[in-house]
Amino acid sequence: xxxxxxxxxxAPTPEQxxxxxxxxxxxxxxxxxxxxxxxxxxxxxxxAAADLQAQRAxxxxxxxxxxxEPAESAWADVLARLEDIPLSPAAGPxxxxxxxxxxxxxxxxxxxxxxxxxxxxxxxxxxxxxxxVRKGPPAPGPRLPAVRGELVPEAVEPxxxxxxxxxxxxxxxxADAGALVVGEPLLQGPMVLVAAGEVEMVQTEPEVRMxxxxxxxxxxxxxxxxAEP
Amino acid sequence: MAVITAxxxxxxxxxxxxxxxxxxxxxxxxxxxxxxRGLAYRVAHRLLGNEADALDAVQEGxxxxxTHLPGFQGRSTFKTWLLRVVSNAALDLGRQRGRxxxxxxxxxxxxxxxxxxxxxxxxxxxxxxxxxxxxxLDRALAALxxxxxxxxxxxxxxxxxxxxxxxxLGISIGTVMSRLYYARQKLRAYLSRWVKL
Numbered sequence: 059x060x061x062x063x064x065x066x067x068x069a070p071t072p073e074q075x076x077x078x079x080x081x082x083x084x085x086x087x088x089x090x091x092x093x094x095x096x097x098x099x100x101x102x103x104x105x106a107a108a109d110l111q112a113q114r115a116x117x118x119x120x121x122x123x124x125x126x127e128p129a130e131s132a133w134a135d136v137l138a139r140l141e142d143i144p145l146s147p148a149a150g151p152x153x154x155x156x157x158x159x160x161x162x163x164x165x166x167x168x169x170x171x172x173x174x175x176x177x178x179x180x181x182x183x184x185x186x187x188x189x190x191v192r193k194g195p196p197a198p199g200p201r202l203p204a205v206r207g208e209l210v211p212e213a214v215e216p217x218x219x220x221x222x223x224x225x226x227x228x229x230x231x232x233a234d235a236g237a238l239v240v241g242e243p244l245l246q247g248p249m250v251l252v253a254a255g256e257v258e259m260v261q262t263e264p265e266v267r268m269x270x271x272x273x274x275x276x277x278x279x280x281x282x283x284x285a286e287p
Numbered sequence: 288m289a290v291i292t293a294x295x296x297x298x299x300x301x302x303x304x305x306x307x308x309x310x311x312x313x314x315x316x317x318x319x320x321x322x323x324r325g326l327a328y329r330v331a332h333r334l335l336g337n338e339a340d341a342l343d344a345v346q347e348g349x350x351x352x353x354t355h356l357p358g359f360q361g362r363s364t365f366k367t368w369l370l371r372v373v374s375n376a377a378l379d380l381g382r383q384r385g386r387x388x389x390x391x392x393x394x395x396x397x398x399x400x401x402x403x404x405x406x407x408x409x410x411x412x413x414x415x416x417x418x419x420x421x422x423x424l425d426r427a428l429a430a431l432x433x434x435x436x437x438x439x440x441x442x443x444x445x446x447x448x449x450x451x452x453x454x455x456l457g458i459s460i461g462t463v464m465s466r467l468y469y470a471r472q473k474l475r476a477y478l479s480r481w482v483k484l
Binding site: 072073074076077080082112113115116117119120122123124125127128132133136137139140141143145 | 308309311313316317320324325328329332333338341342345346349350353354356417420421424442443444448449461464465467468471474475478482483484
């Protein structure tokens, strides 16, 4: 299938058209929109039907050349040789399923025991000790995190997971849109994803200029793994 | 005349047959072999191009499946697991036996080459027997990179969905789509010299 360049809206990719012709989009609610878009696009581009017909012609050729089955005697020979192979002592999926079930039960029991132990430790602590946090000044350390816009009441004892200097912010969604900037930018230069020698350019989209007379930007969608001709 | 009806015994599932096999019941092997030998053979034949090698690949694939049965976790179906093993075995055999060299057009006999050459015939599609078409397709397949050939054969011959092919090969659906696209492009480019597509 040839690569189309849609001048009147985003054209479906050749891979999407092939998937459409293969029936891979049928019966998939999440692909309904794409299906409708492809059908509308095909109605506006009847020349693309030739590519779909070529795909079907290849299928017919494929089916017309299905290899003939070997003689029954050939199968009998193969089976006889397979019969000579000793079976592995360990059972396959049935045993694996049993092992998985046992592991799941063990995990559940372990979790329940841990929860019971934690509850016992909390409830059996002397009452004075439990009230220290409520009566005393706030303990130094990191502020309690906001929960749905409200601070956790001081009466609730914090469960220490980490101190302030034990974690590092690696990324923050929307951090470049607001006013909050913490520390230095994580990257001091371009982020290198691949080296030049690791990429083979197979096909590029039409050049796009990001305003002005700057250099053209060549781009390719990330989700399509073009690096494999 | 009295009509006697007998209830058919339920057909055991693959899982039941595997469980039997795991208990040492050889009948499970025989039934699984009968169930999937044809499919495995057609896939191997497409990957290798001849019956003898394809039968060897099927035997090796089933043998590996038997010896690696404990490694089958039941996360995928037996069919997709077996096809992975058989197609692996077929590609290994192909590499060992130099399938590409045997099937390349350079290796054609002069007479056959002339017969297939469209310049020596008025109608590029006329007179092509099924055996000729199969040979052409075999050569076109042999010209594909292993990954594309395997992906295309699993989809076209084993009729696996994109998702199943992705599962067999341990790749993403996007990669399956990409490989199918390039495989079809190359097959069409190759075959269009002889066949109208």
